[in-house]
Amino acid sequence: xxxxxxxxxxxxxxxxxxxxxxxxxxxxxxxxxxxxxxxxxxxxxxxxxxxxxxxxxxxxxxxxxxxxxxxxxxxxxxxxxxxxxxxxxxxxxxxxxxxxxxxxxxxxxxxxxxxxxxxxxxxxxxxxxxxxxxxxxxxxxxxxxxxxxxxxxxxxxxxxxxxxxxxxxxxxxxxxxxxxxxxxxxxxxxxxxxxxxxxxxxxxxxxxxxxxxxxxxxxxxxxxxxxxxxxxxxxxxxxxxxxxxxxxxxxxxxxxxxxxxxxxxxxxxxxxxxxxxxxxxxxxxxxxxxxxxxxxxxxxxxxxxxxxxxxxxxxxxxxxxxxxxxxxxxxxxxxxxxxxxxxxxxxxxxxxxxxxxxxxxxxxxxxxxxxxxxxxxxxxxxxxxxxxxxxxxxxxxxxxxxxxxxxxxxxxxxxxxxxxxxxxxx
Amino acid sequence: xxxxxxxxxxxxxxxxxxxxxxxxxxxxxxxxxxxxxxxxxxxxxxxxxxxxxxxxxxxxxxxxxxxxxxxxxxxxxxxxxxxxxxxxxxxxxxxxxxxxxxxxxxxxxxxxxxxxxxxxxxxxxxxxxxxxxxxxxxxxxxxxxxxxxxxxxxx
Numbered sequence: 001x002x003x004x005x006x007x008x009x010x011x012x013x014x015x016x017x018x019x020x021x022x023x024x025x026x027x028x029x030x031x032x033x034x035x036x037x038x039x040x041x042x043x044x045x046x047x048x049x050x051x052x053x054x055x056x057x058x059x060x061x062x063x064x065x066x067x068x069x070x071x072x073x074x075x076x077x078x079x080x081x082x083x084x085x086x087x088x089x090x091x092x093x094x095x096x097x098x099x100x101x102x103x104x105x106x107x108x109x110x111x112x113x114x115x116x117x118x119x120x121x122x123x124x125x126x127x128x129x130x131x132x133x134x135x136x137x138x139x140x141x142x143x144x145x146x147x148x149x150x151x152x153x154x155x156x157x158x159x160x161x162x163x164x165x166x167x168x169x170x171x172x173x174x175x176x177x178x179x180x181x182x183x184x185x186x187x188x189x190x191x192x193x194x195x196x197x198x199x200x201x202x203x204x205x206x207x208x209x210x211x212x213x214x215x216x217x218x219x220x221x222x223x224x225x226x227x228x229x230x231x232x233x234x235x236x237x238x239x240x241x242x243x244x245x246x247x248x249x250x251x252x253x254x255x256x257x258x259x260x261x262x263x264x265x266x267x268x269x270x271x272x273x274x275x276x277x278x279x280x281x282x283x284x285x286x287x288x289x290x291x292x293x294x295x296x297x298x299x300x301x302x303x304x305x306x307x308x309x310x311x312x313x314x315x316x317x318x319x320x321x322x323x324x325x326x327x328x329x330x331x332x333x334x335x336x337x338x339x340x341x342x343x344x345x346x347x348x349x350x351x352x353x354x355x356x357x358x359x360x361x362x363x364x365x366x367x368x369x370x371x372x373x374x375x376x377x378x379x380x381x382x383x384x385x386x387x388x389x390x391x392x393x394x395x396x397x398x399x400x401x402x403x404x405x406x407x408x409x410x411x412x413x414x415x416x417x418x419x420x421x422x423x424x425x426x
Numbered sequence: 427x428x429x430x431x432x433x434x435x436x437x438x439x440x441x442x443x444x445x446x447x448x449x450x451x452x453x454x455x456x457x458x459x460x461x462x463x464x465x466x467x468x469x470x471x472x473x474x475x476x477x478x479x480x481x482x483x484x485x486x487x488x489x490x491x492x493x494x495x496x497x498x499x500x501x502x503x504x505x506x507x508x509x510x511x512x513x514x515x516x517x518x519x520x521x522x523x524x525x526x527x528x529x530x531x532x533x534x535x536x537x538x539x540x541x542x543x544x545x546x547x548x549x550x551x552x553x554x555x556x557x558x559x560x561x562x563x564x565x566x567x568x569x570x571x572x573x574x575x576x577x578x579x580x581x
Contacts, residue, residue, distance in 0.1 A: 053453055060446055292436035317440065324443045331450055 028082045032066065035089045043402065046096055049409035050402040051339055057332040058383055058398050062088075062391070064325060065384030068312045071293060072305045077386050084388040088395035095399035102403050106347045109161035116154030117197055119147035146389035148210055152358055153393055153400075156217060160350035163225035167346060199242065208246070208253060209369075209379030213362055215239060220357040224340075225350055260375035275302045279370045282308075282315035283322075290318030305386040307378045311370050325384075326367075333360040339405040352404050355397050486539045487566045487579030495521070495575030502580065508534040511572055512545070525549050525573035533564065540564045540579075549573065 036059050043055060062085060070078030099105065105112070123146075199211055219235040246253045259273040269277050278301040285296060296315040301308045314322045336356025343349045359382050366385075369376035380390040490509060491502035503509055503519060510517040512530040521530070527547040533540055543561040544551040551558045552571040564570075568579045 053450055056446075057450060060443075289436065289440065292432050293439065295432060317436075317443075320440050321443065324440075324447050327447050328450070331454065334454070 028070070028079060031082055032063065032085055035086055036063075039089050039093060042093055043096075047402055047406035050406035051335055053331065053335050054339075054398050054402055054405070057328050057335070058394070061325065061328055061332070061383040064313060065309055065381070065386075067293065068309050068316075068384070069305045069386045071316070072299055072312065077305050080388075081386050081391075084391045087388065088391045091392050092395040092399045095396050096403060099400065099403055102351065102400060102407060103345055103347060105157050105351070106161035106164065109158045112154040113158035113162075116151040116158060119151035119154065120197075122147050146387070148207070149389040149393035150396075152210075152214070152217075153355075153396055155214070156221070156354035156358060157351060159218065159221050160347055160354050163221060164346035164350050167225040207378075208256070209365055209377035211242075212365060212377060213358070213379060215242075216361045217354060217357045220361070221350055221354045224353045225346075256375045256377065260372060263372060275308070276370070276372060276376055278302070279308050279311040280372060282311040283371065286315040286318040286322075288318050288320060290314070290316045290321055292316060303378070306380055307366060307376075307385065308370050309381055309385045310367055313384075329360070329363050333363075336360070336401055339401055339408070342408045343404055344408055348404050348408070352401055355401055359394070359397060485566050485581065487564055487568070487581060489580045490533065490570070490577045491580050493569070493576050493578045495523075495573075497522075498575065505533060505535070505540050508532060510545075512547075521573060521575055523573040523575065526575075530572055531558075531570070533570075536563070542570055547572075 040055065043050060066078075066081055066085060069081045072078075199215065215235070215238075219232055222231045222235070223229075247257060255272050259268055259276055262268065263273045263276050263280065265273065268274075282296065282301060285291065290296070290313075293316045296312075301311055304312050310322065310325070313325060317324075333356055336352060336359065340349050340352035340356060343352055362379055362382055365374065365377060366379050366381050368374035369378075380387050382394045383391065487505060489502045489504055492498040492500065498519075498521075509519060510529065510532050511519045511521060511526075512528050513521060513523070513526045514528040517529065527545070527549070529545045530547040531551040532543045532545055534543065535541075540563070541561045542551065542553060542558065542564050544558045553562050553564075554569055555571075564579050566579050566581055570577045570579070
């Protein structure tokens, strides 16, 4: 474990070496390393049976992100991000302390559901501020905060509790539609409302990435709860309808698609497509081993420290570095799904799966965006991008996962009640 | 700083990064292996923790032998007719065990095969460590656990 932290710290040092500001970087490195060592010891104490890989994986991603952010802007963003990391780790500890029993969360499901919707809506009110064409932030004093990040967690908890309670009902096919067994329409109702609200808010706030993210999480959880493809098919239909409307109504959606299809078109490359083109150039410059941390020129990419953090690392660490990052993401998602599979309650399973979905889908959307696999939608790369709200909410997310996994392993095994599979024995 | 040093540092960093990844992947594999090892190891040590019989042994059993349980160990019962198991005197196999219900379980012929069935017992009937929820066909090597008694299906 200590080695892991060491690796991460070394990442920062490697950056620092390339600057002259080694003296300035040292306390930051020490702060982060100390923070992780402390939280590791804490975790051993409080949740010794928790999944041992979740925190280290998150830590390495976070530290790599920190290194990249620091490298881009050692004066302002770097130190701020370190502070946010400390805040995030503190939240991790707090959540782990407060949420002793995750099943209790399901009691507050409606409260959390409303809180989630409320948080989503706040930026749309006069309290919100528009930054970079998306109205997602609220300003409290000098800090701007993205309530949507926390809203995600609230909504997943709500959905998990709601679906756990109702999964049998939702899975029953009670009516027929065009030759398919389709669950009763009324069971779609509350969920559709939920989806509609989130989506409307998202469109109003002009944040396509989150809109897509919410909808995907919703579908994933619904499918896990019911194991019925009808919902997925129905959801995809809704998605394409939404996408089409978005494309025809909003000009900024159209721009995204155009630049995606034809990023090197001379008409766009200097403005609309500039960011994406620079990202691709950065990745290409990186080659196999990269230019070395601090030696590339990733600062050319606009918003490099948030959405395009992956391209920065791609340029400076090359394919090897990015592949390692992807493996870490994959492992983290795999652990999350494993925690979901092992969880003893329906609520726990759905919650772990939903939380993992937030994390995994978000990573896919933005990674596919910066590599031009999908149209670009600006959301943060979990744990790596610059951004306090995102970091904090991701730390809370893994705290919940760790809690679930600890509780799964800790509880005495119940009497053997697993169902027998007669079909398998011929 | 000379470029050479920076280059070296770059590779050192990448190597460290991959050492971390390798350790994480190894941890995942190590966790998967004990799961299979645990299933197999106890076969030789304690008979009660038998793994499911190997696939392909589809032959129907002829006898049920008591491999665990007080007083009856070593005895075996022919399966030609219906074998009823429970605490009541009327059963073919009477088990004096407070965890066993009056009429606990039944093994009866069905065609060529034999089927074990729970008769609504309080504490359940286990086939190879799994609680029965429906009648299940028996194969040689299967273990049926009722209360403290374990029956093994033999030829």
